Amino acid sequence: MTTANQASPIPAAAAGQPVDPRLHAIVERVLGDLHAAVRDLEITEPELRGALGFLTEVGTAGEWQLFSDVLGISVAVDANSHDRLAQATASNVEGPYYRPDAPLVSPPVSLCGDDEPGEVLLVSGQVRAAGGQPLPGALLDVWQTNQAGLYEHEDPSQPDWNLRRRFTAGEDGRYEFRTVAPAAYQIPHSGPVGRFLAALGRHPWRPAHLHLKVSAAGHWPLTTMLYLDGDPWLHDDTIFSVKPELVVALERHERPEDMAARGLDQPFSTASYDFALEPVG
């Protein structure tokens, strides 16, 4: 009888040679599972060539992060990394479209210009430590799509850095920012990952979401997403990442006096969310 281990080309550590035991364990296990699949499914040479060509294309198209996301691997790794932070706000994956060093702005914070198309959304809340104390000066780094479901970097009609901002919470840990409600989002699907989804009968949709990184000295930084209640894709996210505790209700304001109080002449929505960060150590 053959076993996966006998098929593994990874030698046991040779005496006196440096070996990375973690890498050794990962490669041996993953290769063991792959060998089992090749044997059990009787994978053919054309199938292998097809797979290698596909994986090459994923790299050429710069879609490896996206591929990991649609395979559910990114969400699984996020769970390994963060489930032990039981007292912190639930984490979520960073996704492929974070840009570090977004413009750092001060109150009143807006993620976009006042003329940004879409319904104004005001998001507010407090950043606290797991024990409940406010975290003054916590840093928030937020990025999202516009109302048409496009990120700034994939849409030449948006200004550079549109809907990407960093700002700090106040002395009481409170924050507030203005934006427009993001739309449900189709991940790029004209490349190899899109072909992969289509071949499996899967759709490319994600529910509308805001990405946030929240950090404060002495606490584990949080990367997460907020989803908008009522979105049709909340229960069918193509990267499997929705957590019920990250879904926020929107309150719509249509009274002229409410609009005037905010300096707006259109109905708008508000949402509130408090973040908890877990102390290091």
Ligand code: MBD
């Ligand atoms: C996205 O907008 C996203 O947030 C993730 C995680 C994957 C693909 C597209």
Ligand code: FE
């Ligand atoms: Fe996203």
